[in-house]
Structure formats: structure tokens, C-alpha cells
Amino acid sequence: MTEKTEIFEKYNNRTHVLGRTVCSITLVLLLGAPFVMGMHLGAMPNLPAAGKAFLAVGIVWFVSCIAEYLVYTPMLGAGGGYLAFITGNLINMKIPCAVNARDIVGAKTGTPENEIISTLSIATASLVTILVLAVGVALLIPLQPVLQDPALQPAFDNVVPALFGAMAYKYFRNNLKIALIPLAVMSLLFIFVPGLISSTSFMILPSGAIAIGIAFLLYRRKNDEG
Amino acid sequence: MYLICGVIVLFVAIVCVIFMVRAYRAGLAIGMDRTKMKRTITASATFAVLPSVGILLGVIALSGSLGTPLPWLRLSVIGALHYETQVAQGAAEAIGLSGLSAAEMTAEAFTTIALVMSLCIMWGMVFSIFFNKKYLKRLGSPKSAKTGGAAGFGDTAMTAMFIGLVSAYIGSYIGGFISGGSGGLLGFGGSWLPLAVVLVSGAVMAVFIWLAEKKKAAWVESFSIAGSMIIAMATAVIINGFVS
Structure with a gap:
């Protein structure tokens, strides 16, 4: 084992210890906050009602969390994974941000470099969000009329399309063979079953599976030819 | 209320700084280019600004019914823009309110909604605690490299x-x-x-x-x-x- 590998292994092992510890603390804080708020307001959460509400709306999100965990953890690596699941906003920020950073520096999945870049990227993005929200909340009264100006609403309603438009060009142009079929299948599906539009985040899985399947076929063919 | 939420947000901000500093130092220790890491930080910071403003709008949208501190906490920690409104709405209906409305909100309904919002989305973190190490080890194991070149395919699969x-x-x-x-x-x-x-x-x-x-x-x-x-x-x- 080289010295660099040894340093990275040590770093990675400590990342898991640190990640598990901070995730556990964050969980306690998050689940404890409603009770502390309850003490402050003089009304504790109604646990049977919370259980009922969880069964009504939470099961879907539980399944979604399993899928998100399985799909995104390999993209994010250890440090990035712990941080992203603590800070949230994965689809609309952390995943594209980490993928973009990886692409800019040319890091390969599963390498120590990718692990470092992913962690740096997600930590930075999370800090920016925390800062923007903290400043925004502090300036909520003067900022509210500007941010809620009806003239600006189309801009803020289209943050995600603006993000995915740029990312689509960047990734589709070199991978047209992979992108064409999932894009066509998803478009047709949403055209003929428009009810699915409200469940787009769940449709990522079949769309991703199609793209990975095509990529694997192309990879095999390239290897066979090589 | 601001203090309760602020303490948690501050804790998460400190965690981010710790992870960032550790990663930067580890990068230097394994011989990574300093410029590459600085570019990553700059690119990620600029990348995050606009989506963050979008998330701030989510805080404003939810503040009408849940006040400002809770949406601030939820969207700074673990939350997701597309998730919070749906779950808060669903939780409000499940506990007997006609919807997420400030007029109907009681202290008990508020704390119950806050608990449900955490309960519904915490699972990614729970899975990370229990499975991250094994899952990532398995993905990066030499065994998977032998099975049809899966390790070499990893990069393409992620793209x-x-x-x-x-x-x-x-x-x-x-x-x-x-x-x-x-x-x-x-x-x-x-x-x-x-x-x-x-x-x-x-x-x-x-x-x-x-x-x-x-x-x-x-x-x-x-x-x-x-x-x-x-x-x-x-x-x-x-x-x-x-x-x-």
C-alpha cells in the first residue's frame, strides 16, 4: 500500500466515523426540535396524529428516500453523501453541483480525487445555501416585496428548468446515444399520462435505468470491438 | 423559536466547514492540485447561489402558514424544495386541518406538522448511518471489477x-x-x-x-x-x- 493510499484510507475511515456521528446528532436535533418548540409554545406534538400523518404521506417519501439513497450515494461518495443527506436539496442542487464540479476538474467516479471534489463541492454549496437563507431570513421584510414581485415570479418559478437546460446541453452533447431514448420515452410517457407529471421525482428511476442500460450496451460493444 | 432553529442551522454550518477543511487537507496530502480544489469551491459557490435564492422563495412561501423559523430550518437542513410544501400540506390534512392555513393553525398542529416533516424525510440520513460504509465498500470492491468490468463502467453509469x-x-x-x-x-x-x-x-x-x-x-x-x-x-x- 503506498503512502498516499494509506493517507486516503485513513481519511476515508475517519469520514465514516465523523459522518455517522454528525448524522446521528442531526437526527436527534431534528426530531427533538418539535418537542423543544412544543415546550416553548406549551403544546407538544400529537404523537398518534403524527403517526397517522406519517402513514398517510410518509410512506411514499420513505420509498423515495430508499431510491435516492441507493442512486445518489455512489455519485456523492462518503463525505459528500453524509453532507448531502444532512443538508438536503439533492436533485435541485447537490447532485448537479457535485457532477458539475467533478466534470470541471475531470475526476473519475470511485477515485480518491472524486471523493475529495465531491465533498468540497457539496460542503461549499451547502454553506452558500445556509448563508443565503440566513441573510434572506434576516432581511425577509425588505426582501419580500422584491422576491415576491409578480414580474419576477416567472424567473423563480423556472429555476429548475434553467438548471437542467444548461446541464442537459453539457451532458447530452457528448452522450446523445444515451440521452435520446430516455428523453423520448419520458416525453411520450408524460404526454400520454400527464398525471405522472406531479410524480417526476419518482420517474427519475426508470429514466435512469433506461439510460444506464443503454450506456452498458454501448460500453460492452466498445469493449468487444476493442 | 429562532434560537432553536438557529442552533441547529449553526451546527450544520460547522459540520460543512469541518468536512470542507478535512477534504481540502486530505486532497493536499494525497497530492491533488490546489488550483483544482479552489476551482471546485468557486464553481460550486457560484453554482449554488441561484438555486439557493429559489429555496429562499420556498421559505417565504411556507412562512405564510408555518411562520419563518421552521421553514428556514427545514430548507437549511435535510429539506428539499419540492418536498416541504407537499408534506406540510399532507401532514396538515392528516391531522384534521382543511389545509395548510395560518387561520386554522394551532400550537399543537404546528409542532405535529414539524415532527411529521422531519419523520418523513430523515431516512436518507438513517440509511447513511447504517449502510454507507458497507455500500460504498461494496461498490468499490475489486470483486465488482472482475464481474464484467463493472468498476470501469462506474463512471459512465453515473453520467x-x-x-x-x-x-x-x-x-x-x-x-x-x-x-x-x-x-x-x-x-x-x-x-x-x-x-x-x-x-x-x-x-x-x-x-x-x-x-x-x-x-x-x-x-x-x-x-x-x-x-x-x-x-x-x-x-x-x-x-x-x-x-x-
């Missing part, structure tokens, strides 16, 4: 997964335009604005890539996503102004 993610969203904008809104199936009654924004953003990105590759202006790469987004979002305002 493909991301392409699948983007395809699903763009497909939903196409479907929304063609079969959404009041027009119904194939009625072209939905909004075409998201689709126009996708196209403008992609076109601007093409210009940035052209500048980076053909004009050797590599620095634009760090700002290309944020720049494309700003121009596309501004276009949405202009289009909407013309249409209405």
Missing part, C-alpha cells in the same frame, strides 16, 4: 444516471406543455415557458462551452451554469412580460 434524471425533468416539461393545463391530452394547453427556459439555458451553455473550448477561456467554466441560469431566468421574465 447515464444523471442523463436519466435530466431527461425525466425535460420530458415532464414537454408533457406538461402538450398534455397539461386546461387543454387536456394532446391539447397543447400547458405552459411552454419551462421548455423555452430549458432551450435558452442550453443555448447559453453552448456559448459558454464554445468560449471555454475554442477561445481557451477556461475560467468561464466555473460560471457557466450560473450564467446560463441567470440569462434563461431573465428570459422567462421577458417572455412572460410579452405574453401577458
Whole structure:
């Protein structure tokens, strides 16, 4: 084992210890906050009602969390994974941000470099969000009329399309063979079953599976030819 | 209330700084290029600004019914813009309110909704605690490399997964335009604005890539996503102004 590998292994092992510890603390804080708020307001959460509400709306999100965990953890690596699941906003920020950073520096999945870049990227993005929200909340009264100006609403309603438009060009142009079929299948599906539009985040899985399947076929063919 | 939420947000901010410093130091220790790491930080910071403003709007939207501190906490820690409103609404209905409305909100309903919002989305963190190490070890194990070159395929698979993610969203904008809104199936009654924004953003990105590759202006790469987004979002305002 080289010295660099040894340093990275040590770093990675400590990342898991640190990640598990901070995730556990964050969980306690998050689940404890409603009770502390309850003490402050003089009304504790109604646990049977919370259980009922969880069964009504939470099961879907539980399944979604399993899928998100399985799909995104390999993209994010250890440090990035712990941080992203603590800070949230994965689809609309952390995943594209980490993928973009990886692409800019040319890091390969599963390498120590990718692990470092992913962690740096997600930590930075999370800090920016925390800062923007903290400043925004502090300036909520003067900022509210500007941010809620009806003239600006189309801009803020289209943050995600603006993000995915740029990312689509960047990734589709070199991978047209992979992108064409999932894009066509998803478009047709949403055209003929428009009810699915409200469940787009769940449709990522079949769309991703199609793209990975095509990529694997192309990879095999390239290897066979090589 | 601000103090309770502020302490948790501060804790998470400190965690981010610790992870960042550790990663930077480890990067230097394994011989990574300092410039690459600095570029990662710059690119990620510029990338995150606009989506963060979008998330701030989510805080404002939820503050009408839940006050400001809870949405601030939820969207700074673990939350997701598309998730919070849906779950808060669902939780409010499940505990007997007619919807997420400030007029009906009681202290008990508020704390119960806050608990449900945490309960529903905490599972990614729970799985990370129990399975991250084993899962990542398994993905990176030499055994998987022997089974049909899966390790070599890993990089392509991640890109493909991301392409699948983007395809699903763009497909939903196409479907929304063609079969959404009041027009119904194939009625072209939905909004075409998201689709126009996708196209403008992609076109601007093409210009940035052209500048980076053909004009050797590599620095634009760090700002290309944020720049494309700003121009596309501004276009949405202009289009909407013309249409209405």
C-alpha cells in the first residue's frame, strides 16, 4: 500500500466515523426540535396524529428516500453523501453541483480525487445555501416585496428548468446515444399520462435505468470491438 | 423559536466547514492540485447561489402558514424544495386541518406538522448511518471489477444516471406543455415557458462551452451554469412580460 493510499484510507475511515456521528446528532436535533418548540409554545406534538400523518404521506417519501439513497450515494461518495443527506436539496442542487464540479476538474467516479471534489463541492454549496437563507431570513421584510414581485415570479418559478437546460446541453452533447431514448420515452410517457407529471421525482428511476442500460450496451460493444 | 432553529442551522454550518477543511487537507496530502480544489469551491459557490435564492422563495412561501423559523430550518437542513410544501400540506390534512392555513393553525398542529416533516424525510440520513460504509465498500470492491468490468463502467453509469434524471425533468416539461393545463391530452394547453427556459439555458451553455473550448477561456467554466441560469431566468421574465 503506498503512502498516499494509506493517507486516503485513513481519511476515508475517519469520514465514516465523523459522518455517522454528525448524522446521528442531526437526527436527534431534528426530531427533538418539535418537542423543544412544543415546550416553548406549551403544546407538544400529537404523537398518534403524527403517526397517522406519517402513514398517510410518509410512506411514499420513505420509498423515495430508499431510491435516492441507493442512486445518489455512489455519485456523492462518503463525505459528500453524509453532507448531502444532512443538508438536503439533492436533485435541485447537490447532485448537479457535485457532477458539475467533478466534470470541471475531470475526476473519475470511485477515485480518491472524486471523493475529495465531491465533498468540497457539496460542503461549499451547502454553506452558500445556509448563508443565503440566513441573510434572506434576516432581511425577509425588505426582501419580500422584491422576491415576491409578480414580474419576477416567472424567473423563480423556472429555476429548475434553467438548471437542467444548461446541464442537459453539457451532458447530452457528448452522450446523445444515451440521452435520446430516455428523453423520448419520458416525453411520450408524460404526454400520454400527464398525471405522472406531479410524480417526476419518482420517474427519475426508470429514466435512469433506461439510460444506464443503454450506456452498458454501448460500453460492452466498445469493449468487444476493442 | 429562532434560537432553536438557529442552533441547529449553526451546527450544520460547522459540520460543512469541518468536512470542507478535512477534504481540502486530505486532497493536499494525497497530492491533488490546489488550483483544482479552489476551482471546485468557486464553481460550486457560484453554482449554488441561484438555486439557493429559489429555496429562499420556498421559505417565504411556507412562512405564510408555518411562520419563518421552521421553514428556514427545514430548507437549511435535510429539506428539499419540492418536498416541504407537499408534506406540510399532507401532514396538515392528516391531522384534521382543511389545509395548510395560518387561520386554522394551532400550537399543537404546528409542532405535529414539524415532527411529521422531519419523520418523513430523515431516512436518507438513517440509511447513511447504517449502510454507507458497507455500500460504498461494496461498490468499490475489486470483486465488482472482475464481474464484467463493472468498476470501469462506474463512471459512465453515473453520467447515464444523471442523463436519466435530466431527461425525466425535460420530458415532464414537454408533457406538461402538450398534455397539461386546461387543454387536456394532446391539447397543447400547458405552459411552454419551462421548455423555452430549458432551450435558452442550453443555448447559453453552448456559448459558454464554445468560449471555454475554442477561445481557451477556461475560467468561464466555473460560471457557466450560473450564467446560463441567470440569462434563461431573465428570459422567462421577458417572455412572460410579452405574453401577458
